[in-house]
Amino acid sequence: MQTHLYISGMTCENCKKSVTDHINAFSGVNSVTVDLVHGEAYIDSSIPVPIGKLQKALGTKYTVSLNPENIKTPEIQTHTKLKSLFPLLLVFFYLILGTLVLHRIAPANFDTNMHRFMGLFFITFSFFKFLDYSGFAPSFARYDPLARRSLLYANAYPFLETVLGVAFLLEWQLLPVLLITILVLSITTYGVLDAVLKKNQIQCACLGTALKLPMTEATLIENGIMILMSCISLAGFWT
Numbered sequence: 001m002q003t004h005l006y007i008s009g010m011t012c013e014n015c016k017k018s019v020t021d022h023i024n025a026f027s028g029v030n031s032v033t034v035d036l037v038h039g040e041a042y043i044d045s046s047i048p049v050p051i052g053k054l055q056k057a058l059g060t061k062y063t064v065s066l067n068p069e070n071i072k073t074p075e076i077q078t079h080t081k082l083k084s085l086f087p088l089l090l091v092f093f094y095l096i097l098g099t100l101v102l103h104r105i106a107p108a109n110f111d112t113n114m115h116r117f118m119g120l121f122f123i124t125f126s127f128f129k130f131l132d133y134s135g136f137a138p139s140f141a142r143y144d145p146l147a148r149r150s151l152l153y154a155n156a157y158p159f160l161e162t163v164l165g166v167a168f169l170l171e172w173q174l175l176p177v178l179l180i181t182i183l184v185l186s187i188t189t190y191g192v193l194d195a196v197l198k199k200n201q202i203q204c205a206c207l208g209t210a211l212k213l214p215m216t217e218a219t220l221i222e223n224g225i226m227i228l229m230s231c232i233s234l235a236g237f238w239t
Contacts, residue, residue, distance in 0.1 A: 003043040005051070009062035010036050012135025022057050023049070036138040037148070088222065095120050111236060114229050115168045118181070121226065122165030129158040143191040160184070178234045182227055189223040196220065 010016055016036045023032045028047035035041070043049055055064045099117040102108075108116070129136045137154035141147040147154035160180075167177045196219075 001045055001048065003045065003049050004066070005041040005043065005049075005054075006039060006065050006068045007034070007041055007058075007062055008039050010034075010039060011139050012036075012132060013138070014135075015062075016138075019058065019062065023054065025057070026050070026054065037141045039142070091124060092222075095124060111233060112171065114233060115171055115174070118226065118229060119165045119168030119170075122161040122168065124165075126158045126161035126165065129161070133158065143195045144188050145191050146187050148191075174233070175237055178230045181230045182234070185223050185227050185230075189220060189227065192219050192223065 007019060010019060013036070016034050019041065020032055020034045023029060023034075023041060023043060026045075026049055028045045029049065030044045030046065032044070033042045051064055051066065055062075058064060095117060098120050099113055102116050103113050133155075136158065137147070137151055140154045140157060141151060144154070147157065164177055164181060167173060
């Protein structure tokens with residue numbers, strides 16, 4: 001018999017392997033295929049798989065259900081949005097502080113300081129993605145439309161952020177860099193907006209998978225700020 005399960009809480013290949021091993025350990029299971037990107041598992045077994053016992057075996061890190069509407073991430077249930085987003089807010093605080101320090105060392109105009117902030121933003125966020133590089137791409141592909149269609153793009157994304165960050169700090173080739181930034185972040189924002197409107201309980205990969213951030217409206221604001229700053233800077237090329 002075939003069983004289709006929905007499993008939330010998987011963020012990397014190790015999670016996928018752990019879930020697969022636990023399911024295979026059940027009596028009667030012939031084979032199992034776990035889809036990390038979409039959070040699903042397809043089980044071929046000779047007898048029904050006891051969902052309750054499977055949930056107990058997987059522990060509180062994962063949530064198992066036959067119905068996708070019942071999937072809720074335990075971390076998101078037990079933490080307020082503000083507490084869950086504290087790492088993101090802290091990063092933004094240090095990005096602003098870093099920009100002010102750079103301005104103190106080398107005073108600059110508004111546009112240059114904005115580019116410095118954007119450069120620090122991309123480099124910092126790419127650093128967190130590299131902390132769990134193998135787990136980032138599948139997590140990112142769960143909501144970014146382009147990453148969902150191309151894991152090559154998902155795997156290249158941290159490198160792209162690093163290049164954009166260095167380019168902004170050096171103010172090198174700003175016109176194409178700004179256009180790429182707007183394009184890339186607009187695609188991601190579309191995916192984030194879709195996830196938020198559908199109330200999908202998935203993790204945001206903006207700070208990689210090392211930090212468990214929920215996908216919320218704050219992720220939209222984060223991308224929106226960067227897109228707005230890019231548009232303001234881009235407008236300077238035509239004024």
